[in-house]
Amino acid sequence: MVSSTDATQLRRSGSGDDLLKRFSEGDSRALARVISLVENEASGYRNLLSALYHRTGKARKIGITGSTGAGKSTLVDELAKLLVNQGSALGIIAVDPTSPFTGGALLGDRVRMQDLGAQKGVFIRSMASRGSLGGLAKATREVSMVLDAFGKDFLLIESVGVGQVTLDIAEVVDTTVVVLVPESGDGIQAMKAGLMEIADIFVVNKADREGADRIVTELEAVLDLKRKEDDWSYPVVKTEARKGLGVDLLLDHIRRHGEHLSQTGHLKRRKENLLRAEILQLLSEKVQEDIERRLVQGGGFEDIIADILKGNLDPYRAADQLLEQVKGAET
Amino acid sequence: MVSSTDATQLRRSGSGDDLLKRFSEGDSRALARVISLVENEASGYRNLLSALYHRTGKARKIGITGSTGAGKSTLVDELAKLLVNQGSALGIIAVDPTSPFTGGALLGDRVRMQDLGAQKGVFIRSMASRGSLGGLAKATREVSMVLDAFGKDFLLIESVGVGQVTLDIAEVVDTTVVVLVPESGDGIQAMKAGLMEIADIFVVNKADREGADRIVTELEAVLDLKRKEDDWSYPVVKTEARKGLGVDLLLDHIRRHGEHLSQTGHLKRRKENLLRAEILQLLSEKVQEDIERRLVQGGGFEDIIADILKGNLDPYRAADQLLEQVKGAET
Numbered sequence: 001m002v003s004s005t006d007a008t009q010l011r012r013s014g015s016g017d018d019l020l021k022r023f024s025e026g027d028s029r030a031l032a033r034v035i036s037l038v039e040n041e042a043s044g045y046r047n048l049l050s051a052l053y054h055r056t057g058k059a060r061k062i063g064i065t066g067s068t069g070a071g072k073s074t075l076v077d078e079l080a081k082l083l084v085n086q087g088s089a090l091g092i093i094a095v096d097p098t099s100p101f102t103g104g105a106l107l108g109d110r111v112r113m114q115d116l117g118a119q120k121g122v123f124i125r126s127m128a129s130r131g132s133l134g135g136l137a138k139a140t141r142e143v144s145m146v147l148d149a150f151g152k153d154f155l156l157i158e159s160v161g162v163g164q165v166t167l168d169i170a171e172v173v174d175t176t177v178v179v180l181v182p183e184s185g186d187g188i189q190a191m192k193a194g195l196m197e198i199a200d201i202f203v204v205n206k207a208d209r210e211g212a213d214r215i216v217t218e219l220e221a222v223l224d225l226k227r228k229e230d231d232w233s234y235p236v237v238k239t240e241a242r243k244g245l246g247v248d249l250l251l252d253h254i255r256r257h258g259e260h261l262s263q264t265g266h267l268k269r270r271k272e273n274l275l276r277a278e279i280l281q282l283l284s285e286k287v288q289e290d291i292e293r294r295l296v297q298g299g300g301f302e303d304i305i306a307d308i309l310k311g312n313l314d315p316y317r318a319a320d321q322l323l324e325q326v327k328g329a330e331t
Numbered sequence: 332m333v334s335s336t337d338a339t340q341l342r343r344s345g346s347g348d349d350l351l352k353r354f355s356e357g358d359s360r361a362l363a364r365v366i367s368l369v370e371n372e373a374s375g376y377r378n379l380l381s382a383l384y385h386r387t388g389k390a391r392k393i394g395i396t397g398s399t400g401a402g403k404s405t406l407v408d409e410l411a412k413l414l415v416n417q418g419s420a421l422g423i424i425a426v427d428p429t430s431p432f433t434g435g436a437l438l439g440d441r442v443r444m445q446d447l448g449a450q451k452g453v454f455i456r457s458m459a460s461r462g463s464l465g466g467l468a469k470a471t472r473e474v475s476m477v478l479d480a481f482g483k484d485f486l487l488i489e490s491v492g493v494g495q496v497t498l499d500i501a502e503v504v505d506t507t508v509v510v511l512v513p514e515s516g517d518g519i520q521a522m523k524a525g526l527m528e529i530a531d532i533f534v535v536n537k538a539d540r541e542g543a544d545r546i547v548t549e550l551e552a553v554l555d556l557k558r559k560e561d562d563w564s565y566p567v568v569k570t571e572a573r574k575g576l577g578v579d580l581l582l583d584h585i586r587r588h589g590e591h592l593s594q595t596g597h598l599k600r601r602k603e604n605l606l607r608a609e610i611l612q613l614l615s616e617k618v619q620e621d622i623e624r625r626l627v628q629g630g631g632f633e634d635i636i637a638d639i640l641k642g643n644l645d646p647y648r649a650a651d652q653l654l655e656q657v658k659g660a661e662t
Contacts, residue, residue: 276632280626286651287654311385315384315613323618
């Protein structure tokens with residue numbers, strides 16, 4: 001249901017029916033516009049997503065994660081070139097949860113991809129932390145949805161491996177590729193960090209460096225256990241992304257993992273789980289907006305703050321009281 | 332209001348009245364127990380926080396943030412020694428949002444602080460990313476509240492500067508100290524990253540290194556503008572934390588900033604704003620729990636998922652429908 005205010009906003013921002021028409025005709029400026037509206041949570045963006053939803057479900061979503069300096073960007077570039085040469089339409093999303101503070105290393109790297117971006121069928125978007133970190137995973141999911149609806153065959157979602165964000169993004173994608181390097185005990189680190197849980201495919205990049213075989217052996221030893229419990233082979237691929245070596249093999253494994261997901265029904269289950277999480281999040285956003293609007297309008301909020309400051313109330317009992325008020329107002 | 336289930340849970344987990352009694356008598360094992368219950372969001376933890384709330388409001392909360400390798404831990408150690416020598420009771424919270432992935436650098440550093448932790452009146456807690464990153468700021472706020480209620484005079488909250496988490500923690504503390512180092516264009520980086528907005532005091536640590544004066548000059552130039560708009564002096568302090576140099580001066584500025592906050596009414600305004608955010612978050616948590624319980628019990632959720640998978644519905648319209656159901660059930 002599009003409220004009249006939302007519809008007005010959408011028209012005013014140059015969107016609405018015309019935008020959707022151009023989007024469905026494959027106009028890449030319309031795509032960029034829709035993504036901006038979604039990223040900025042412009043009024044009515046949920047209606048846009050709602051209208052686009054039935055077009056989704058075709059794109060294969062690949063997450064590529066690993067620590068800074070592991071060569072993720074180079075690897076993504078090389079994968080992208082292969083896919084473009086094979087005629088695939090491609091979306092690349094680079095997620096940097098460490099911005100704005102450590103600021104822009106990943107985004108800077110993207111400059112060198114502009115020649116790639118100029119190629120037909122490749123759309124590149126960088127996303128830094130905005131609003132909240134939970135918001136970053138949400139934005140990644142929504143932008144992926146838009147690119148999927150636009151008709152992209154593959155989405156490469158690159159993210160710096162930082163705690164929870166990495167785990168959140170792993171929920172969005174079909175296949176997670178974890179990129180390690182021979183140096184710095186990266187393998188041990190990955191095992192400790194629970195990356196074994198989310199990785200479908202491991203890449204040991206910069207495989208010409210010392211220690212590459214050691215880290216592969218370490219990984220294989222741990223993966224042997226996992227392979228016995230599961231029906232997937234958890235491949236470990238050695239690459240030298242800078243020279244393009246091993247990237248075709250990686251792409252083979254990515255395709256094989258896609259087939260595995262379809263055949264075993266995992267893809268369907270993943271999709272269902274993602275849907276549940278999405279709907280709960282949407283509900284929670286809506287209810288929160290609802291509550292905040294009522295509190296601001298109702299005025300009782302400031303009295304409660306004053307009561308707490310006087311020591312007559314605490315925030316926990318206050319929340320209980322307000323919840324009763326909100327519920328009462330609905331009847 | 333303590334529901335009977337919550338009360339049972341609290342008793343079973345060795346808490347309840349006895350725990351609160353020991354807590355109020357200054358038993359540090361009771362403190363550790365309460366913090367664990369809060370961190371784990373054990374059943375009834377909100378009632379614990381509610382019961383402790385009236386004891387809070389005394390502790391000065393100092394945030395210390397900056398990039399990895401800036402020497403934050405050493406600086407916190409030295410500040411802690413000074414404060415302990417002056418007879419202050421102290422809580423230290425080390426927040427590492429980059430864990431578990433890059434894993435444990437900050438937490439590892441903490442080992443060397445154990446001799447400090449053994450000192451009377453110092454309580455140290457490390458918090459790595461768990462649940463969600465938004466959850467990390469929430470946990471930091473709640474653990475701070477518990478330490479405040481326990482009677483700590485100062486809380487030092489150290490965090491790796493990573494995007495939104497840094498900004499979230501800045502909301503919790505009274506005074507934010509941003510630690511920079513001469514190398515690596517840290518000053519420019521800080522300006523770009525919006526750290527100028529949250530910093531009350533700047534520290535240029537490792538000030539014996541080349542470039543220290545340059546970064547001070549850069550900072551001063553930008554701060555001059557800020558000082559004209561504002562009534563606070565935004566000091567820039569040079570330290571060599573490893574030798575303890577400059578740390579007493581930093582502590583003077585921290586105390587001065589505290590007085591400034593009290594005199595200008597900023598402290599009260601900050602407290603009010605924090606309260607508003609806290610209550611909204613509590614409400615939102617409660618409503619979300621409520622919704623999830625109803626959806627799981629109601630059973631209609633799975634039908635909706637099936638409808639979406641069949642292509643008859645999308646998640647956005649589904650959320651609208653469920654919201655109507657939830658509201659309807661309340662009347």
